Amino acid sequence: MSVFASTAEFYGAYRSDVPPIVAQRLSDAAPPAGPDGVRRLLDVGTGTGFVITALDAYFDDVIGVDPDPDLLAVASRSLSAQIEQRRVTLVPGTAEDFTVPPGWQAQLVTVCRAFHWFDRARFLARAGDVLAPGGVLAVFGDRSVWAANAPWKTATLDVLREFLGEERRAGAGTYRAPTHDYADDLVEAGYRGVERESVPVRRIRTVESVIGYLHSTSFASLTVLGNRASAFDDQIAERLEPFVDADGLLVDENEFDILTARR
Numbered sequence: 524m525s526v527f528a529s530t531a532e533f534y535g536a537y538r539s540d541v542p543p544i545v546a547q548r549l550s551d552a553a554p555p556a557g558p559d560g561v562r563r564l565l566d567v568g569t570g571t572g573f574v575i576t577a578l579d580a581y582f583d584d585v586i587g588v589d590p591d592p593d594l595l596a597v598a599s600r601s602l603s604a605q606i607e608q609r610r611v612t613l614v615p616g617t618a619e620d621f622t623v624p625p626g627w628q629a630q631l632v633t634v635c636r637a638f639h640w641f642d643r644a645r646f647l648a649r650a651g652d653v654l655a656p657g658g659v660l661a662v663f664g665d666r667s668v669w670a671a672n673a674p675w676k677t678a679t680l681d682v683l684r685e686f687l688g689e690e691r692r693a694g695a696g697t698y699r700a701p702t703h704d705y706a707d708d709l710v711e712a713g714y715r716g717v718e719r720e721s722v723p724v725r726r727i728r729t730v731e732s733v734i735g736y737l738h739s740t741s742f743a744s745l746t747v748l749g750n751r752a753s754a755f756d757d758q759i760a761e762r763l764e765p766f767v768d769a770d771g772l773l774v775d776e777n778e779f780d781i782l783t784a785r786r
Contacts, residue, residue, distance in 0.1 A: 526640075526694030526741040531593035533744075534571050535601065537735030539665065541577035541635065542724050545779050550581040552783045553631035554657040565629040565653060567618050567646070568637030572598030575611060582631070585611045588621040619645040628655035636664040639701050647712035651786040660714060662705055663781040665724060668737070675766035675773050679733065682758045683743060686751055692742040705782055714784035726775040730763050733773065 527534070556562035561583045566574045569587030571594055579585070585605070589595050595613050605611035614621060618634075618641040632650045634641075650660055669691060671677045683691075691698040709717050728736075734756050737743040745752050767773055 525591050525593075526696075527591055527594065528694065528744065529746040530739045530741070530744045531571070531591070531597050533735050533739035534594060535597040536739075537732055538571070538573065538739050539726060539736075540573055542722070542779070543577070545663070545722055545724075545781065546577040546581070548720065548722065548781060549578065549631065549633065549661050549663075549783075552661065553659045554655070555630070556583070557628070557630070557655055563627065563629045563631075563655070565623065565632045565650075567621065567632065567634050567650070568640065569598060569613070570594045570637070572602045572611075572613070574633050574635045575602060575605075578631075578633070579605060579611075583610065586623055586627070586629075587611065587613045588616045588618070589613075590615060590617045618642070619649060621649065623653055627653065628658065629653055630655050630658050632658065632660045634660075634662045638662045638664075638705060643701075643703075643705075643708045644712060647708065647714070651713065654786045657785065659783050659785055660709070661781060661783050662709070663779055665777045665779050667740070668733075673774070673776065675733075675763055678762040678766065679737070679759060682755065682762055683737075686755050686758070687743070687747065692747050694741050694744075694747065698742065709782065709784045714786055717782065717784040720781045720783075722779045722781065724777045724779060726777060728773045728775050729771055730760050730767065730773070733763065734759050 564578055564582040564585045566587045569589045572587055575585050575587050587598060595615060598613055602611050632654060668676050668679050671680050706717050738745055748755050
C-alpha cells in the first residue's frame, strides 16, 4: 500500500500551491526553448499536478510522473484542459524508472516535496539522461508542520505525538529523514553550478485547512489514523482554537527552499 493511501482528495484540496514568485524563479533558471521552438518540463513526483499548474504558462510540452494512481487521477481532473490540448501528459511511473518518448528532452526537471522519497542516486542519473543541453534540475519545497516554527504548529505536533507516537509516521511505517544534504547529492551525481535560494512565503490558514492538510500527508492520513480520525480532528480543533484570530485565521510563515543545478 502506498504511504499516501487515502490522501489524494485531501492533497488536491488542501496542499498549498507553488507561489507565482517561485514559479517565476524556476522558469527564469531554465533555458529557453530548444531548436524546435518547444520548451519542455518534466515534473517527477507530480502528485496532483500542482507544479505543472504553477508552471503551465512557461512551458509548451509537459510530462508529469507519479507512481500513485489516486494522485494521478486528481491531477487528470485538474489538468484536463491541458491534457485535451496535448500540452500535458501524465505518466504512471517511479522517479527511478520513468520513461519519456524517444529523443524527448526537458529544459527543466522539477521535484517538489518529493526528493526524500526517492532513491536519489538512481533518480539523478535518470534525470540527467532527459535534460536538454543547458537544462536545469530544480529540487524544492516548503517546510512541513514538523518544522514547528510557530506556537500553533507546536500544538499540532503535540496532538500528532499523542495519537501516533513520538516518531513521525510514513504510512504503516516511520519516516527516516535524509542524513545527506541534497546539494551534496547533486554534486556527487555530477551536477554542476548548484545554487540554493530561500523564498519567504506567508499563508493564511483556517483550522479546517490545517486538518485537511494533515490528512493529505503520509503521517496523518485517514489510513494512518484509522478509527481515531474523528477524535484526532476534534483535538486539533480544540488545541488550535487559542491561536486563531477574531476571523478564525492562522498565519503560516513559511519558505520555499530551492536547489537548482545543471548536468
